[in-house]
Amino acid sequence: MALIMPFVSVAISILYTPFLLLILCIIFLASIGKSLGVRRLYVNILLKLFEYGRQHIEVAKRIQRHDSSDEEDEPPVPPEDKPPSAIIKENGSLNGTKMSVIEREEILGPSPELNYKRSSSQERVKNGHTPDHKGEVSVQNNLEFHLSHCLDLVKAGMESIIEDQVTSVFEAEELRSWNLLTRTNRQYEFLTWRLTIIWAMGFIVRYMFLLPLRIFIFFVGVWWLLVCTACVGTLPDGPFKQKINYGVSIMCFNFLSRCLSMVITYHNTHNKPKNGICVANHTSPIDALVLMCDNCYSLIGQRHNGFLGLLQRALSRASPHIWFERSEVKDRHIVAQRLKEHISVPDNPPILIFPEGTCINNTSVMQFKKGSFEVGGTIYPVAIKYDPRFGDAFWNSARYGMLHYLLNMMTSWAIVCDVWYLPAMRRAENESAVEFANRVKGVIATRGGLVDLMWDGQLKRMKAKKEWRELQQEEFSKRLKGE
Incomplete structure (x- = not known):
């Protein structure tokens, strides 16, 4: 045993040193807001693999159609001659629109x-x-x-x-081509032996290399966030503490973004919010992480226990956030009052709100709750659009738990998204809160290439209101009366 121990210690040091150097490198790059370009190079390589797979899938399908047509002595139907009913929905396109x-x-x-x-x-x-x-x-x-x-x-x-229009936005997007993830499309990996080899190598890379590395980076990132916020919390309140918190927050969240291989492109950064209220469309719990990699925000939400509660308390030490007890969340007056108090302090960070109240599948924007548009102040709209070719960022909470969702995220290729900062907006004099919310929603939908829907996202969990049916019945009766 005594002879084996030195070899074990050497082996551990050999394995431990690269991870330590990697973590120190990530911390340093995150602290200065720089990147070596490895993730973007990785994404470009993936695009070439996807294109290679798409070409092989098309060739294999043509061969299968040719064989079946020879057996039946019938000419194959060209793709352009398909009837409109044969067109399937193709989400995940670059412009974000979807076909009906x-x-x-x-x-x-x-x-x-x-x-x-x-x-x-x-x-x-x-x-x-x-x-x-x-x-x-x-x-x-x-x-x-x-x-x-x-x-x-x-x-x-x-x-x-x-x-x-409602249930379709609570299901994962369908892709135009296979992205080597069997959970997002048909099982194309067995069409040809080349695709089988590529898929098997990708499976090994995602589960044997990327997943352990990302879990390690995640736990180190959470620990680093707790330590940094605790240090910032010891400073006296004032401009100096806010400046330090700004740099520490961006550094910590940039570090955490590495655990998902995030590649984020920010557009129109001159419109980045400095205070007031920032509203954005909601696709995933990581939306806040995406935005906080480029700016410091205050968060609003329900107070939790356990791991989430630990993070909430850590963030509250360094920056003002708004956490409600379960009994207070549905009290609109308390929420509005807390929001007014927050935005009334010019030095407070902008507060980040997702007015939809639920996650939508990256193709549409649903009804914005009017609460955050009633308190006054400046509204800073932000549009977020994920590229579904590399991984599905949408969280279907009715189907998957948080752990399952995190596993899907960490075993995806990467999380690639675009963020557009839009010009600040203010409520007009004769404009109601609902009209203002719809105007902001329309701007976000247009810029993000999303479908602007009028429906309440809570239809994911409840049935249509009885009043809606009665209003339509009354409207139809007016038509019959000729009014």
């Missing part, structure tokens, strides 16, 4: 004034006009009910059953 299976003529919203894309026939019925047998429009003083008057609504309802 059906073309809608009307979409019913939570209230009649939010209905849009109304067909011409409905406009005629609403104004007391109906087409005659020649197709011309004539005015009817006494509008009679015809079964055709309700067909547009029936059609809209059937379209919603086939493809509604």
